[in-house]
Each structure stands twice: as structure tokens, then as C-alpha cells.
Amino acid sequence: MKAIIQPGRAAGTVQAPPSKSIDHRMLICSGLTGGLSNLSGVSGSCDIVATMGALSALGAEIKRSSSGSIQVRGTGAPGVFSAGCSDSSEKKEILPLIDCGESGSTLRFLIPVSLLFGGGIFKCAPRLMERGISVYEKILPEKAVEISSDRESCLITVSGILQAGSYVIPGNISSQFATGLLLALPLLPETSRLIVKGPVESRPYIDITLDVMRQFGVHVKVSEARSVETDCCDLIFTIPGRQQYKAGNYVTEGDWSNSAFLYALKKIKEINREWDSSQENSPMTITGLNPSSSQGDRVCPELMDSISRRGTEKALDISGCPDLGPVLMAFGAATGGCYLTGTGRLRIKESDRGQVMAQELAKFGIEVRCGENDIKVFPGKLQKPVEILRGHNDHRIVMSLAVLSTITGGTIDDAEAVSKSWPDFWHVLFSLGIHVDLEN
Numbered sequence: 001m002k003a004i005i006q007p008g009r010a011a012g013t014v015q016a017p018p019s020k021s022i023d024h025r026m027l028i029c030s031g032l033t034g035g036l037s038n039l040s041g042v043s044g045s046c047d048i049v050a051t052m053g054a055l056s057a058l059g060a061e062i063k064r065s066s067s068g069s070i071q072v073r074g075t076g077a078p079g080v081f082s083a084g085c086s087d088s089s090e091k092k093e094i095l096p097l098i099d100c101g102e103s104g105s106t107l108r109f110l111i112p113v114s115l116l117f118g119g120g121i122f123k124c125a126p127r128l129m130e131r132g133i134s135v136y137e138k139i140l141p142e143k144a145v146e147i148s149s150d151r152e153s154c155l156i157t158v159s160g161i162l163q164a165g166s167y168v169i170p171g172n173i174s175s176q177f178a179t180g181l182l183l184a185l186p187l188l189p190e191t192s193r194l195i196v197k198g199p200v201e202s203r204p205y206i207d208i209t210l211d212v213m214r215q216f217g218v219h220v221k222v223s224e225a226r227s228v229e230t231d232c233c234d235l236i237f238t239i240p241g242r243q244q245y246k247a248g249n250y251v252t253e254g255d256w257s258n259s260a261f262l263y264a265l266k267k268i269k270e271i272n273r274e275w276d277s278s279q280e281n282s283p284m285t286i287t288g289l290n291p292s293s294s295q296g297d298r299v300c301p302e303l304m305d306s307i308s309r310r311g312t313e314k315a316l317d318i319s320g321c322p323d324l325g326p327v328l329m330a331f332g333a334a335t336g337g338c339y340l341t342g343t344g345r346l347r348i349k350e351s352d353r354g355q356v357m358a359q360e361l362a363k364f365g366i367e368v369r370c371g372e373n374d375i376k377v378f379p380g381k382l383q384k385p386v387e388i389l390r391g392h393n394d395h396r397i398v399m400s401l402a403v404l405s406t407i408t409g410g411t412i413d414d415a416e417a418v419s420k421s422w423p424d425f426w427h428v429l430f431s432l433g434i435h436v437d438l439e440n
Helices: 020-031 046-057 104-114 126-131 134-139 175-187 203-215 256-275 296-310 322-335 344-348 353-362 395-408 415-420 425-431
Strands: 002-005 012-015 036-040 061-064 070-073 097-101 119-124 146-150 155-159 166-170 192-197 221-226 233-239 249-251 284-287 315-317 338-341 368-370 374-377 410-412 436-439
Touching: 002 395, 012 425, 020 036, 020 046, 020 070, 020 104, 020 175, 020 203, 020 256, 046 061, 046 097, 046 104, 046 415, 097 104, 104 119, 104 126, 104 134, 104 155, 104 175, 119 126, 134 146, 134 166, 134 175, 166 175, 175 192, 175 203, 175 233, 203 296, 256 284, 256 296, 256 322, 256 395, 256 425, 296 315, 296 322, 322 338, 322 344, 322 353, 322 374, 322 395, 344 353, 353 368, 353 374, 353 395, 395 410, 395 415, 395 425, 415 425, 425 436
Parallel strands: 012 284, 036 249, 097 119, 166 192, 315 338
Antiparallel strands: 002 410, 002 436, 036 070, 061 070, 119 155, 146 155, 192 233, 221 233, 338 374, 368 374
């Protein structure tokens, strides 16, 4: 599908979309309770649908109520505390098939959770298979878990029972591995210890996990220790066993990550009005966001302010909020350039986000240099692209290009990719006064 966007200035009031990061975690915690939970404000994105399907495959009952909320009757992780359940020799003969689609969160969060029940067969989109589960492939076989991957069929099979004990994982690959273990280990009979070796990137996502777990009544002790090997701080989690997630009524909060695209539209409009006083003074307002949220992407307004004032003069470290990379590159292209560091992990997302943004920004006449762990967007004048913009089947690339196309106009392919995280994105743009035509 193609999105044909006409130049325009966004105006009006818009509600922030629900936080996909929080939704994944609330759904999993609800699925592990022994009762019925009611979750309000849950996203209908493809990634969240994948997690709901995965929990259903593991035995949870999930349905959407007439009011739009999600009702989850949890499995209670049956048998986890029973005698012999922690014996890894007991494995299910028939493993459930769990379709993760393109959702890295679904895959990496639910592998340890599935091992509470004996494991599962995880079906992945090709790009998700490329991103892989290297951390689990290293540590879980040491705990008598069998893991096999079939790249041709895009299936990952894990079989065994998760064991309490000590786990050591790197912190510079993905925080999703830490989250998966943190969600599952409290349900085991004994205390476990998880060490995440520094440098720890995307730590705010781990903080989100701990916050949601606390809401559901599960607690973890966190400490830090400086590693002699790396001279970085390791995170040490002491995870008491025999805990239980508590069913109840829970409400998700607005998503700072996707709201960054709204902030980019808002800030670009404000800057243009400063440059040209003839610009109409119709405001744009974003509601539904928690300014004290544990979401690391809440720094997006601050980072955009810095870019608009300092351009390429000041390096901005985004290692704690890598999902903001594409939209910050787009914002920098529109406002005089930017210099981002801590960008190495952009290569292992739904696309190689630094490189593909560089390719697409070139169509706007903007030069970009991508280093091993830094990206520089050079100042330049935006031009209307004469070529079709490629979305690279990556929701954040598509939405970033949409922001720039509201300035110059443009046509973006892979427009349907927004359904991964924000299915209503094009409708929201239209509601803000941006003319968008969608063509198959």
C-alpha cells in the first residue's frame, strides 16, 4: 500500500496512542495470574495481537469486551510449584505453536514464560529470525533447555522447564532478554539471580518491566556493581521465588515512543512559525501522556529541543532510547541537522534503521553519515522527493518519512507497516488536517 501525502501543517488535539511496551508486559502478567484481569486502553497493533495469540496458545483466555477493554483469564502457571515440575526431564510431548509475526517482544519475552509450561514452537517472520535469540541460545542450554532453529521454516523450538538459579547475560544486545527472564523467574520455587553485564543499553525498558510487575504484586531487588572487566556498571537482580501475579483492573498509559512523531509535527510547525510570522497560529495539542513515566522515550521533546537549538553541534546519546533514532533523524533533516551517538543497535531492528533512513533522506536532498555507533544528519534544504519513498517494511521508518512528507509532499510505499505499532496512524494524520490518500 502507498501513502500519498500533500504538504500541510498539523493542527488540533490528539490523544497519544497506548504504550505498546506496557501493553506487552501487562498482558503477560495478566496471563500468568490465577484469575480474571481487565485491561483498559490496550493497543490493537499487530505486535500486541501477536502477544495475545501467544498467551492463548499457552492456555490463557483472552477476549475484548464490548467497551473495548481486554479481559484476560490467566493460567496461573499451573503446576509450577508442584513436586517434580522443576525437573527438566519432564517435557511436553506436544508443544504449542506460538506465532510471533514480526514482534521481537513477543518472541523474547515469551520464551522463558513458555518454559514454565514445557516450552513452545515459535513461528517468526524472516526478519525476526535474522534478529535472533542469541542470548537464550547461550544460557538456556546450560539449564537443560533444548533450543533448535529452522531458518527455512522460520521456526524456533524451545523445550524443557525453566530452572531457578543464576543467569548472566550481556546488556548491550537487547533488554528484551532481561525482561523475559524477569517476568518468568519469580514463579519458580526458589530465588534466582540475574546479572545483566554493562554497558546496559535501553535500561528504561527494564524499568518499565519492573514497574508493571510491581503493579501486579511481584517484586525484584535491584542493585548495581562496577565490573572490573568492563569498567561498566552491571545490574544485579535478586528474584525471590514462589511469587504470584495478582489479577485486577489495570490501565495502560500513553506511548511516548509513537508520540515522538506527533511531537516532531508539533515542533516543526512551531519552528516554521518562528521563521515565518505569516504562518497560521492554529495550535497542536497532545494529550494522554505521563510526564513522569518510566518510558525512556519520554525524553523525545527534550531531544528535539536540543536539536532545534544546537543542530550538529551537540552529540545526543540515544543508547537508552534507540527507537527514537529514525524520527530524530527526520526531525534533524527538517531543522538544520543533528548528531546522534549510541546508534549501534539501530542495525538490528525491523530494518537497518540508520542506513535505510540515510537512503531515504538522500531523496529529500539531505546527506547522512552512518558510523559504527554514531549518525550525523548534515544541514540542508529539504526538497520534494522525485522518487517514491521506501518504508522498508518498518513502521518507524514509514512514520518518520510521513513527518517529512507533510513539509514537502511525497509518496511512501509499505504504508501498511504502521499496523505493527499504530494502526490508526494515517487516520490520526488526517484528523490533524494532513491530506493523505492510501492506494493499494
